[in-house]
Amino acid sequence: MHEPDFDVAGRTAIVTGASQGIGQAIAETLAASGANVSICSRSMDRVGPVAEGINAATDTGEAIAVECNVREREQVRTLVDDTVDEFGDVDILVNNAGGEFVAPFEDISANGWKTIVDLNLNSTVHCTQLAGKVMREGSGGVIINLSSVNGQHAAPGESHYGASKAAIISLTETLATEWAEDGIRVNCIAPGLIQTPGVADTLGIDSEAMPPREEPDRRIGHAAEIADVVQFLASPAASFMTGETVTVKGVPRAGNSMSQDLGLED
Numbered sequence: 675m676h677e678p679d680f681d682v683a684g685r686t687a688i689v690t691g692a693s694q695g696i697g698q699a700i701a702e703t704l705a706a707s708g709a710n711v712s713i714c715s716r717s718m719d720r721v722g723p724v725a726e727g728i729n730a731a732t733d734t735g736e737a738i739a740v741e742c743n744v745r746e747r748e749q750v751r752t753l754v755d756d757t758v759d760e761f762g763d764v765d766i767l768v769n770n771a772g773g774e775f776v777a778p779f780e781d782i783s784a785n786g787w788k789t790i791v792d793l794n795l796n797s798t799v800h801c802t803q804l805a806g807k808v809m810r811e812g813s814g815g816v817i818i819n820l821s822s823v824n825g826q827h828a829a830p831g832e833s834h835y836g837a838s839k840a841a842i843i844s845l846t847e848t849l850a851t852e853w854a855e856d857g858i859r860v861n862c863i864a865p866g867l868i869q870t871p872g873v874a875d876t877l878g879i880d881s882e883a884m885p886p887r888e889e890p891d892r893r894i895g896h897a898a899e900i901a902d903v904v905q906f907l908a909s910p911a912a913s914f915m916t917g918e919t920v921t922v923k924g925v926p927r928a929g930n931s932m933s934q935d936l937g938l939e940d
């Protein structure tokens with residue numbers, strides 16, 4: 675009888691943007707499954723306690739925290755070097771750090787556009803090239819990129835963010851072909867609206883109003899529901915999946931945009 679293998683125990687994972695939200699949930703999930711996790715954010719004061727919490731909660735996976743602004747390539751180099759120094763390898767890379775502001779296209783300055791493209795797309799390039807080098811020179815690995823349903827479908831106010839997240843889907847597909855011979859799988863997740871501190875700050879959604887995971891109907895998602903998909907994609911159970919984008923957005927609705935979920939569009 676076949677049993678699916680979701681095991682990531684003993685693997686080393688880098689998770690960017692893990693001081694809160696989806697990145698924190700991913701790091702906690704992988705560590706609980708026995709992976710060693712190297713987690714970063716721009717602030718050691720914010721990401722350090724997350725690593726401490728993981729180390730206190732699990733005897734299996736170990737966590738280290740690294741202060742790293744993923745927009746800065748040399749800081750990403752330090753993140754990868756520190757990870758290899760601590761754990762000896764990089765097996766899994768989760769390009770999670772990202773964000774946006776909502777603004778009409780005509781109001782986005784050149785620097786505003788560059789800020790969002792640097793944060794979402796160019797950071798993914800830095801991390802993927804530098805951690806990918808370790809994987810390619812070693813025994814391969816798994817790369818998981820965070821895109822968005824806004825990278826798949828248009829929504830007003832999201833031109834910069836949507837373009838950066840669509841480019842991540844394209845990059846995922848290209849790298850899956852280029853690096854297959856190096857034993858590297860590259861996949862992508864496109865979340866719908868997920869309740870996180872970032873979304874609460876940006877959109878003012880009350881986290882207390884969050885329905886439970888078991889409630890299926892048109893609700894906002896939980897960060898753990900993205901982390902569960904990361905766990906699957908990182909594991910041997912997904913060994914025949916590469917170049918794919920997995921959409922995780924609950925009950926489909928016309929247009930599939932998060933602004934509809936928020937009642938900002940018909």
Ligand SMILES: CCCCCCC/C=C/C(=O)SCCNC(=O)CCNC(=O)[C@H](O)C(C)(C)COP(=O)(O)OP(=O)(O)OC[C@H]1O[C@@H](n2cnc3c(N)ncnc32)[C@H](O)[C@@H]1OP(=O)(O)O
Nearest residue numbers: 772773774775777783785786789831872873876932933938
């Ligand atoms: C229709 C609703 C749909 C909802 C979809 C929700 C989808 C959720 C997507 C997510 O990614 S969830 C993640 C949640 N977290 C965040 O989004 C992060 C929140 N945002 C930030 O932390 C910051 O805004 C930033 C994106 C990280 C940028 O911060 P930074 O300090 O690096 O930049 P600034 O120096 O403040 O600005 C740089 C540049 O950008 C211009 N700008 C900033 N905000 C706006 C704005 N609201 N409107 C227009 N332009 C903006 C700013 O003016 C600067 O440009 P210049 O003035 O120098 O030209």
Ligand SMILES: NC(=O)C1=CN([C@@H]2O[C@H](COP(=O)(O)OP(=O)(O)OC[C@H]3O[C@@H](n4cnc5c(N)ncnc54)[C@H](OP(=O)(O)O)[C@@H]3O)[C@@H](O)[C@H]2O)C=CC1
Nearest residue numbers: 691692693694695696715716743744772822867868870872
């Ligand atoms: N929540 C949602 O509805 C959706 C989210 N996504 C994507 O999922 C990912 C996570 O989103 P979410 O958890 O909501 O975001 P949050 O804003 O809640 O968290 C963002 C995390 O990224 C870190 N971060 C931000 N900028 C940088 C940077 N330059 N370098 C390193 N770390 C950084 C933050 O840490 P710190 O501030 O300490 O640096 C924080 O840990 C993003 O890529 C987002 O675009 C996609 C679709 C929907």
